[in-house]
């Protein structure tokens with residue numbers, strides 16, 4: 001019993017630093033990912049017509065009748081290519097990558113649980129991504145997905161072909177080389193790539209050439225998003241200003257996002273992560289203090305109990321000539337033995353249970369990998385940086401440290417009981433029953 | 434060197450319980466020679482245990498001297514007293530008081546812990562002692578696996594471990610049936626003869642007491658003047674632990690089975 005209890009408090013001592021280390025690591029990886037992303041996109045100005053991707057509409061289902069319709073319809077607004085032409089004339093622009101993004105015609109029902117009841121809503125089956133298949137752009141910028149599972153990527157001059165996520169092949173039961181009908185037109189699947197997340201409907205994507213996408217949806221001459229690349233970062237703010245002024249003047253409703261804007265978003269996320277981390281550390285510190293206190297108290301009370309239980313034995317030891325020091329060291333040794341055994345148990349529990357224990361005791365560890373990747377724009381894949389799962393595995397140093405701590409605390413906890421034992425009068429102790 | 438191993442002079446012990454004073458012992462003058470086998474009798478509360486505690490350096494008298502091997506132990510500082518308990522005295526208790534988690538032989542080795550003896554020497558000595566008390570076949574038994582009589586034999590072997598000047602036994606037969614009771618007394622008698630151990634034994638049983646060489650009486654904390662001779666070394670009191678044939682006190686070997694005594 002005692003050993004298990006001690007084992008647990010030691011396991012806590014192992015798990016918490018391990019949890020902290022893991023959070024620290026995930027925090028660091030977030031930062032380095034951000035740095036990479038921001039460096040890579042320092043010259044990028046994103047121009048789009050809406051701040052979010054995808055749209056859905058739905059009606060409430062279930063018991064909560066009388067509630068107003070849930071959901072919304074997104075009105076699709078596009079950027080006309082003549083405007084793109086105007087933007088192209090701005091000084092300092094190196095390249096413009098055009099995207100045409102829209103929802104599939106088909107929709108699917110999805111049930112979402114909310115505190116107000118379950119809502120069934122329909123949303124598009126997948127998202128169509130039309131990209132300019134200009135080889136110089138494809139080579140220079142992140143235009144196409146990279147995780148191809150089978151087949152090939154799209155290339156310059158492709159038409160009537162698509163690159164799709166693997167979760168679409170499951171949905172439509174189609175495979176590489178099969179035909180798939182999109183907006184009434186037939187497309188050949190030339191490649192399949194890995195979606196960002198297997199389960200989410202939002203991650204079903206179909207890539208095709210921008211002109212194919214424009215034609216089948218009847219949007220020739222329209223684009224939904226522009227990635228404007230400046231010659232160098234000194235032009236970025238200027239270009240963004242010009243585009244914004246232009247958009248206001250002609251009421252185009254364009255959203256312009258630059259490196260600086262993104263930096264702000266990054267910064268808030270960074271701050272969040274940082275405060276989560278420091279909260280976690282505070283909690284961890286408190287829990288370690290509690291574990292330390294608990295360990296020494298457990299040993300203290302166990303040994304006090306033992307000493308009391310064995311009063312007579314102490315009397316006997318003294319009667320046969322054991323000195324105070326002998327008795328004291330005898331009981332100290334026992335206390336240390338208990339904590340040694342507990343230490344071994346603790347190492348086992350700690351190594352096996354560290355992820356569970358740290359997630360129970362440090363709920364915020366998991367929050368450090370939030371799904372809050374709500375950052376607009378596909379060029380920057382910020383979600384991946386954050387969704388890396390935290391792996392908690394205690395290292396040898398932590399384990400040894402906790403082991404040493406438990407043994408030391410065991411020694412401290414048995415100090416007073418052992419001292420009490422050493423002072424027992426043999427005559428009194430022998431009378432004790 | 435005198436032949437006196439233990440002597441008390443006007444020994445007095447007063448217990449104070451709040452305002453009440455209990456005269457547990459008063460004016461006890463005792464002189465015990467080397468090789469004596471003494472029994473002390475007296476009604477309950479007469480101070481027998483108190484006296485043994487004084488003699489065994491477990492408690493200090495209020496007044497008087499306890500001279501053990503020419504040293505007045507009442508003047509010995511607390512720190513060194515444990516040395517006296519360890520090397521000069523062997524205790525035997527009514528309830529045996531063996532350590533339950535140690536085997537018979539480990540219990541016997543216990544008093545030798547911290548002495549100059551090496552581990553193997555201790556083991557050898559414990560082995561010898563268990564043989565003397567007739568328990569060589571029970572060395573690895575834990576106390577709970579031993580009969581009461583066997584436990585008391587282990588306790589006696591333990592008391593002998595450091596070759597003490599005197600053995601103090603507080604009702605050593607109090608928890609035993611009649612047959613075992615006499616077995617134990619006989620064993621003590623034999624040790625007294627063969628090992629030349631000085632023994633002081635407190636008992637309620639007059640038959641047991643009569644097996645000693647001298648019988649003392651304690652009443653109300655005072656030693657009575659009358660002292661009786663016991664029947665120690667009377668024919669039939671000593672038997673071979675192996676074949677139970679009667680043996681003579683100065684025999685080295687049993688005459689029937691040849692066992693070393």
Ligand SMILES: Nc1ncnc2c1ncn2[C@@H]1O[C@H](COP(=O)(O)OP(=O)(O)OP(=O)(O)O)[C@@H](O)[C@H]1O
Nearest residue numbers: 448449450455457476477478479480481482483484
């Ligand atoms: N620690 C103590 N504090 C106070 N009084 C005590 C203490 N020990 C013994 N006494 C008292 O001293 C007296 C003698 O006690 P002691 O234990 O020596 O008697 P005893 O002859 O051994 O009796 P018994 O045959 O029942 O064992 C008793 O009246 C007892 O109550």
Ligand SMILES: [Mg+2]
Nearest residue numbers: 481482483603
């Ligand atoms: Mg008594």
